[in-house]
Amino acid sequence: MGSGEKLRMGHGSGGRLTAELIDGFFGAGFEPGELDDAATVSLGQERFAFTTDSFVVDPLFFPGGDIGRLAVFGTVNDLAAQGAEPAYLSLAVVGSEGFELDLLRRIMGSVSEAAVEAGVRVVTGDTKVMEHSALRGVVLNTAGVGRLRDGAQISAGRVQAGDIVIVTGPLGDHEAAVLCHRYDFGLDGVKSDCASVAGAAAAVIGAVGQELRWMRDPTRGGLATVLNELASQIGASVEIVQSAVPVSPAVRDTADILGLDPLYLACEGRLVLVVSAQSADEAVAALQERGGCPQAIAVGRVNETGSARPRVELLTEFGGRRILRYLTADQQPRIC
Amino acid sequence: MCLGVPGEVIEIQVDGRGRAAVGEVEMAVNLHLTPEAKIGDFVMVHAGTALEVMNTAAAEASIKLLGELSEREARAETLFADIETSAAQLDATTIMEVCGTHTTAIARSDIRARLPRNIDLISGPGCPVCVTPPGEIDMAIDLALSGRATIATFGDMLHVPGSRGSLESARVDGADVVVVYGPEQALELARGREGEVVFLGVGFETTAPLIAGAVKDADRSRLTNFSALVMHRLVPPALTALLSDPDSAIDGLLCPGHVSTVIGVAPYEPIARDFGVASVIAGFEPLDVLEATTMLVAKMARGEGGVGNQYARAVKYEGSRKAQELINEVFEVVDGSWRGVGIIPDSALALRGEWGRFDARRRFELEMHEVPEPPGCRCGEILGGRAKPLECPLWGHSCLPQTPVGPCMVSSEGSCRAAYIYG
Ligand code: SF4
Numbered sequence: 001m002g003s004g005e006k007l008r009m010g011h012g013s014g015g016r017l018t019a020e021l022i023d024g025f026f027g028a029g030f031e032p033g034e035l036d037d038a039a040t041v042s043l044g045q046e047r048f049a050f051t052t053d054s055f056v057v058d059p060l061f062f063p064g065g066d067i068g069r070l071a072v073f074g075t076v077n078d079l080a081a082q083g084a085e086p087a088y089l090s091l092a093v094v095g096s097e098g099f100e101l102d103l104l105r106r107i108m109g110s111v112s113e114a115a116v117e118a119g120v121r122v123v124t125g126d127t128k129v130m131e132h133s134a135l136r137g138v139v140l141n142t143a144g145v146g147r148l149r150d151g152a153q154i155s156a157g158r159v160q161a162g163d164i165v166i167v168t169g170p171l172g173d174h175e176a177a178v179l180c181h182r183y184d185f186g187l188d189g190v191k192s193d194c195a196s197v198a199g200a201a202a203a204v205i206g207a208v209g210q211e212l213r214w215m216r217d218p219t220r221g222g223l224a225t226v227l228n229e230l231a232s233q234i235g236a237s238v239e240i241v242q243s244a245v246p247v248s249p250a251v252r253d254t255a256d257i258l259g260l261d262p263l264y265l266a267c268e269g270r271l272v273l274v275v276s277a278q279s280a281d282e283a284v285a286a287l288q289e290r291g292g293c294p295q296a297i298a299v300g301r302v303n304e305t306g307s308a309r310p311r312v313e314l315l316t317e318f319g320g321r322r323i324l325r326y327l328t329a330d331q332q333p334r335i336c
Numbered sequence: 337m338c339l340g341v342p343g344e345v346i347e348i349q350v351d352g353r354g355r356a357a358v359g360e361v362e363m364a365v366n367l368h369l370t371p372e373a374k375i376g377d378f379v380m381v382h383a384g385t386a387l388e389v390m391n392t393a394a395a396e397a398s399i400k401l402l403g404e405l406s407e408r409e410a411r412a413e414t415l416f417a418d419i420e421t422s423a424a425q426l427d428a429t430t431i432m433e434v435c436g437t438h439t440t441a442i443a444r445s446d447i448r449a450r451l452p453r454n455i456d457l458i459s460g461p462g463c464p465v466c467v468t469p470p471g472e473i474d475m476a477i478d479l480a481l482s483g484r485a486t487i488a489t490f491g492d493m494l495h496v497p498g499s500r501g502s503l504e505s506a507r508v509d510g511a512d513v514v515v516v517y518g519p520e521q522a523l524e525l526a527r528g529r530e531g532e533v534v535f536l537g538v539g540f541e542t543t544a545p546l547i548a549g550a551v552k553d554a555d556r557s558r559l560t561n562f563s564a565l566v567m568h569r570l571v572p573p574a575l576t577a578l579l580s581d582p583d584s585a586i587d588g589l590l591c592p593g594h595v596s597t598v599i600g601v602a603p604y605e606p607i608a609r610d611f612g613v614a615s616v617i618a619g620f621e622p623l624d625v626l627e628a629t630t631m632l633v634a635k636m637a638r639g640e641g642g643v644g645n646q647y648a649r650a651v652k653y654e655g656s657r658k659a660q661e662l663i664n665e666v667f668e669v670v671d672g673s674w675r676g677v678g679i680i681p682d683s684a685l686a687l688r689g690e691w692g693r694f695d696a697r698r699r700f701e702l703e704m705h706e707v708p709e710p711p712g713c714r715c716g717e718i719l720g721g722r723a724k725p726l727e728c729p730l731w732g733h734s735c736l737p738q739t740p741v742g743p744c745m746v747s748s749e750g751s752c753r754a755a756y757i758y759g
Binding site: 006007008009010180183184185190243249250252253254256257258259316317318319320321322331332333334335336 | 364517
């Protein structure tokens with residue numbers, strides 16, 4: 001008999017539980033590398049990034065996007081964050097018996113639109129149907145591949161003390177939009193930021209090359225979580241300046257209503273980058289001018305690597321410090 | 337302890353509902369506690385219900401002030417300087433922030449680190465879910481696992497441990513547990529299905545009128561599959577219990593703003609008088625907390641007692657009559673067991689007999705089994721400022737964040753947990 005342990009929602013949240021879970025999986029034939037969101041593989045002389053992701057979202061349609069757009073951009077962005085030029089995707093659809101075909105058509109329409117926007121082609125796919133009792137709604141999976149851009153060397157191991165942390169725009173829009181929709185809050189301001197970040201990544205790589213050390217798209221668990229992952233990978237101490245972190249007023253309001261912290265809310269069209277101190281200004285300028293990210297901004301710094309006490313700290317408004325911990329579970333609306 | 341956001345009323349419907357704009361977000365609000373609200377008024381919204389009509393001028397001023405970072409910073413500097421001045425006239429002084437939301441605001445902006453050395457801020461009982469004893473959580477878990485009902489709960493409750501796991505782990509084992517934002521959603525859930533829906537009535541005085549409202553709503557719309565498992569706790573009796581201890585080291589209290597929106601200022605007055613603790617009711621923005629601390633320290637420097645109200649934009653002297661009436665109509669006051677502290681007389685609410693058909697305890701014949709807490713939890717003393725977490729023999733051994741014993745370890749901002757995580 002097994003250990004009796006069971007899957008929990010938190011295992012899929014991208015936080016610490018996910019990390020613990022997958023750590024226990026690897027056996028012969030697994031070669032997970034640095035555990036970034038995409039793997040780097042070689043075929044002959046060419047180097048590629050390769051990734052896969054599954055998409056479960058409630059609601060399926062939300063302001064600014066739907067599960068179809070999410071499925072395309074999610075994988076495109078994982079490739080882009082690895083320094084690759086996204087090229088081909090696969091798409092698998094698992095739907096429940098009885099799911100409205102019109103809705104499925106709408107979702108597929110979004111997939112095709114998003115693919116055109118991101119400049120990728122969906123070249124293979126699969127469809128399965130499960131009984132209504134086993135699944136409600138629809139689940140998508142995409143896998144993607146893209147050639148690594150010349151000059152890109154994205155790796156946590158290259159991050160050094162003194163490097164600057166940059167974000168490409170306001171944080172938390174995607175999750176705030178989904179939550180607003182789920183709890184029936186009307187919103188003029190909040191829309192999912194769901195979009196391709198490949199252009200932004202290309203602009204930075206073009207401008208600063210290897211001075212770009214590391215980047216990730218802050219999806220589940222948001223900025224705080226990806227930085228914690230980086231910190232624990234390389235024993236970094238990272239410092240973020242609260243007043244510099246861009247959060248739109250509508251996202252802040254949504255977070256206040258539900259008792260959530262915007263620093264932990266998911267984005268679907270942003271990047272978090274670590275760039276050497278001397279190239280940080282250039283990287284921000286490239287993002288703003290050529291990367292389509294007018295609100296790109298430096299928000300913090302890597303103070304130390306190889307530390308026995310990896311941590312992410314927030315410099316608060318009144319000059320205090322707060323530790324931003326790993327998210328251990330999905331954020332839920334609270335009363336206190 | 338109780339989140340609340342100011343919203344501007346933008347729509348009022350005939351059925352006592354409406355919509356409010358919270359900054360840029362519009363949301364449905366239940367206006368049954370604020371029938372006097374007009375379009376353009378600001379209301380304090382808690383879990384989808386307007387608790388009180390706010391003092392509009394003050395609300396607007398605070399919203400403006402909160403908008404400008406440079407103004408906020410300047411204001412904070414002034415307040416820190418004022419605190420220094422008052423503190424210079426005081427000996428070592430211990431202030432308890434009663435409310436977990438204050439603790440969070442204080443931690444988020446790290447106000448503690450910038451206070452003078454002789455001013456010690458200690459965290460109070462935290463939040464209403466953290467003080468729920470394991471036996472009561474077990475009751476909810478057993479009901480969920482029995483498959484007899486869907487449990488609707490605020491997200492806070494999901495991770496609070498009973499003696500054998502939490503509601504979250506019950507969900508893993510197949511229990512139907514749904515997280516809701518407010519009572520409206522719990523009622524909707526009941527309307528949308530055949531089976532029983534049990535709403536967990538947790539929270540302090542702030543949340544109690546919402547649960548009372550939901551019960552009355554269910555009655556009015558003849559919902560037969562809705563009931564509430566009421567575990568509400570009351571703040572003033574707990575303060576009295578903490579301060580009654582002859583060794584209590586607490587000199588001043590920062591009192592919870594949104595609880596006070598409901599109960600008003602008066603219930604704190606006998607406490608402040610009898611125990612000689614200066615008190616100030618505080619709002620929840622970091623600046624509110626800082627301003628309230630400034631008021632409190634100044635009060636103490638002047639040797640003055642009584643209860644101040646920093647949060648006048650949302651707290652009237654008499655509180656919300658309507659909410660108080662609703663609580664009294666639906667609930668009666670009973671003794672309550674607090675995790676890590678024990679029984680506190682007259683500190684909990686239970687549904688009155690007339691509303692028995694909505695009482696999940698009766699409907700499902702639930703019995704609360706006191707779970708003996710491991711001996712040695714010193715939360716009571718820690719909350720009273722008389723012990724530090726490391727002095728507890730269980731701390732870091734049998735009491736850990738994953739397997740907490742007392743509320744100081746359950747609460748994400750509790751003293752024992754903070755001591756464990758931040759070292
Ligand atoms: S360490 Fe645990 S058992 Fe000890 S006082 Fe704190 S909460 Fe109670």
